Amino acid sequence: MKLHYGRMLTENLDGQHGLTRERMHALTSRFPSVHAEVKTRRNAGEYGFYALGQQENTVRWIRRFAEGVGQAYDHVVVLGIGGSSLGVKAVINALKAPAWNELDDEGRDFFPKITVLENVDPSSIQAALKRIDPRRALVNVISKSGGTTETLAQYLVVRAWLDAALGADVAVRHLVFTTDPVSGPLRALAGREGIPCLEVPPDVGGRFSVLSPVGLFPAALIGVDIDALLSGARHAIARAEQADLLQNPAALYAGLLWTADTSLGARIHFVMPYSDRLRDFADWYRQLWAESLAKRLDRRGEPVFAGPTPVGSIGATDQHSQVQLFMEGPYDKVISFIRLEDPGPDIMIPTRPNLPPELSFLPGHSLGELLRVEQQATAAALARMGRMHCTLELPDLTTETFGELIMFYQLAAGFAGVWYGVDPFDQPGVELGKKLIYAAMGRPGYPAEAASPEAPTA
Ligand code: PA5
Numbered sequence: 207m208k209l210h211y212g213r214m215l216t217e218n219l220d221g222q223h224g225l226t227r228e229r230m231h232a233l234t235s236r237f238p239s240v241h242a243e244v245k246t247r248r249n250a251g252e253y254g255f256y257a258l259g260q261q262e263n264t265v266r267w268i269r270r271f272a273e274g275v276g277q278a279y280d281h282v283v284v285l286g287i288g289g290s291s292l293g294v295k296a297v298i299n300a301l302k303a304p305a306w307n308e309l310d311d312e313g314r315d316f317f318p319k320i321t322v323l324e325n326v327d328p329s330s331i332q333a334a335l336k337r338i339d340p341r342r343a344l345v346n347v348i349s350k351s352g353g354t355t356e357t358l359a360q361y362l363v364v365r366a367w368l369d370a371a372l373g374a375d376v377a378v379r380h381l382v383f384t385t386d387p388v389s390g391p392l393r394a395l396a397g398r399e400g401i402p403c404l405e406v407p408p409d410v411g412g413r414f415s416v417l418s419p420v421g422l423f424p425a426a427l428i429g430v431d432i433d434a435l436l437s438g439a440r441h442a443i444a445r446a447e448q449a450d451l452l453q454n455p456a457a458l459y460a461g462l463l464w465t466a467d468t469s470l471g472a473r474i475h476f477v478m479p480y481s482d483r484l485r486d487f488a489d490w491y492r493q494l495w496a497e498s499l500a501k502r503l504d505r506r507g508e509p510v511f512a513g514p515t516p517v518g519s520i521g522a523t524d525q526h527s528q529v530q531l532f533m534e535g536p537y538d539k540v541i542s543f544i545r546l547e548d549p550g551p552d553i554m555i556p557t558r559p560n561l562p563p564e565l566s567f568l569p570g571h572s573l574g575e576l577l578r579v580e581q582q583a584t585a586a587a588l589a590r591m592g593r594m595h596c597t598l599e600l601p602d603l604t605t606e607t608f609g610e611l612i613m614f615y616q617l618a619a620g621f622a623g624v625w626y627g628v629d630p631f632d633q634p635g636v637e638l639g640k641k642l643i644y645a646a647m648g649r650p651g652y653p654a655e656a657a658s659p660e661a662p663t664a
Contacts, residue, residue: 207442207610209455210597213589214462214540220592223537225465233461237451240461240624247624252631254409255616258417259440265432268404268419271382272426276318279344279380282427283334284322285360286348286420288497288636289412290384291324292490293421293612294348298322299486300608301430317429318344323364326356331363340371340380344427347383348420350406352390355643361392384419411631413494414616417609431605438609446617456617459542459596463618464625466540466594467514475514476532479544480521480581483603488518491615498619498630505627512626522580529584533591541588541595544611545581548602549574 216224225233247253284294298320303309307319321334345364349357368377378399385392387405396403404419415421417439422432448454451461466472477491500513519528521543532541555576557569568576581597588595598614600607623630645652 207455207601207607207614208599209459210599211458211462213585214466214594214596219589219594223470223592224594225462225470229465229469233458233465234451237454237457237461238449240457240621241449241454243624244620251409253620254407255411255414255417255620256443257407258410259436259443259613261418261422261436264404264419265422265436268423268426268432271423276344276427279427280318280342281338281344282318282320282424283338283343283345283364284320284348284424285345285357285364286322286384287324287354287356288493289415290348290350290354290357290420291322292413292486292493293416294424295322295324295486296484296490296612297416297421297425297430297435297608298428300483300603301425301605302428304482306428315429318427320424320428323360326359331360335364335367340368343368343380345381346424346427347381347385347392349385349390349392350410350412350415350420352383352385352392352394355640355647358391382423384423411633413497414619414631416490416612434605435609435612438604438606438611439613441606442610442613442617446621456614457621459598459614460618460622461625462596463514463540463542464622468512468626470594471538472540472594473514474517474539476517476519476528476539476541477544478519478521478524478541480577481544481546481549481603482520484544485518485520487608487611488520490612492516492518494615494619495622497633497636499622499626499628500635501626501628501632502634503628505629510626510628512628521584522577525580525584532588532593537593539593541593543581543585543595543597545578545597545599546601546603547578547599549577550603 212218214225215230216222216226244253248256284291286294298306303313306314307321321338323331323334345368347357347361365377368380372380378401381401382404383392383396383401384404384406386408393403395401404423406415406418406420410418417436425435426432442456446454446456451458463475475495477488479488495514495516502509502511504510504512532539552572552574554572555568555570561569585595585597600611619630641652645654648654
């Protein structure tokens with residue numbers, strides 16, 4: 207993977223916007239202390255996701271299950287939300303054929319279909335349960351805390367659906383939980399009913415967990431090479447060990463975006479892959495960037511109200527919806543393009559007799575080439591308007607490069623936490639919302655008046 211960041215710099219834009227040489231110098235000079243802080247915090251156990259590159263035992267267990275018992279199921283149903291669903295969806299979208307569930311058995315190489323029940327919207331859940339045969343389904347319930355209301359509600363609905371079709375005893379054989387090794391309601395349920403349980407490492411938070419059993423288990427069940435995924439992740443980690451900022455793409459990316467946000471007024475951070483296969487990745491990025499960096503208090507407990515607004519877009523589609531805003535709207539954003547050098551199997555644009563001149567330039571080119579040219583042209587146009595942007599270039603979208611991309615962003619979020627001076631691993635805002643839901647839904651220990659509209663605000 208390459209990070210092209212030249213067009214974040216004033217000298218390559220309109221001479222007015224972007225980072226000056228002085229700002230770049232300030233970043234490189236400050237980096238040794240940022241790097242050292244990440245190291246200290248890693249040693250203190252805060253950056254648990256670095257260890258996900260090495261999970262031999264977990265990978266062995268998951269592969270054995272996927273290649274053995276896992277073969278008995280036609281459909282994997284994942285229950286989870288936030289960090290427990292977005293990464294799984296990103297992996298499926300990037301690494302399995304489009305419209306996977308619509309392919310026949312042979313088209314799927316006899317791997318199961320997969321459905322992620324993310325929301326608690328009854329219309330989508332009803333439709334999914336109508337479509338899926340419970341006798342052939344394996345349900346993977348994912349919740350790091352084991353206590354998220356949406357996931358537990360999904361579980362109770364899906365469990366009743368399994369029990370009704372199979373009987374409670376057999377239903378247990380159609381369930382695998384992924385949760386904390388010790389605590390939480392899911393862990394307790396699993397112990398009581400003998401449901402197999404995979405562990406989310408306690409020092410890995412939801413949005414950093416896609417390369418833990420949270421993402422690896424469903425991925426392996428549908429035939430993703432999880433060793434390759436982790437090998438890509440290890441590559442990103444190795445580069446993030448570099449103490450020279452210009453050799454450390456994740457830290458540099460985080461530093462550039464932090465400067466753009468906090469010093470240059472660019473508080474909106476778009477990620478715009480030129481690939482439909484990275485559409486769900488862009489959703490995953492939004493959660494990673496938003497929950498990790500948006501904080502009311504800094505590390506010292508002082509108010510900061512930090513946090514860029516992350517947005518996902520897709521090229522070339524959104525050239526026809528958002529690029530007007532990028533070009534002529536306020537100078538309050540940075541666009542990170544993601545480009546694949548090789549988009550995979552390509553389609554040549556065929557010719558036809560008697561084409562009018564407005565069309566005759568297209569035959570002889572390919573759709574992949576058109577996509578690449580569209581990204582380059584959009585980027586060049588933005589540069590002429592003095593708009594900051596950078597490009598992450600992947601040679602192709604393989605399991606390994608996707609593992610590298612995922613880990614690159616997690617590392618960038620980890621470095622960004624230090625650039626911003628906030629804790630990227632907590633989410634007090636989400637936690638408060640969870641508590642108010644408990645109160646409103648009558649969970650013991652959470653007084654109902656706390657959730658009433660009349661309750662005082664903070
Ligand atoms: O990143 C996070 O920590 C959150 O978005 C969680 O993933 C989300 O709230 C779901 O939590 P859990 O996995 O505990 O059910």
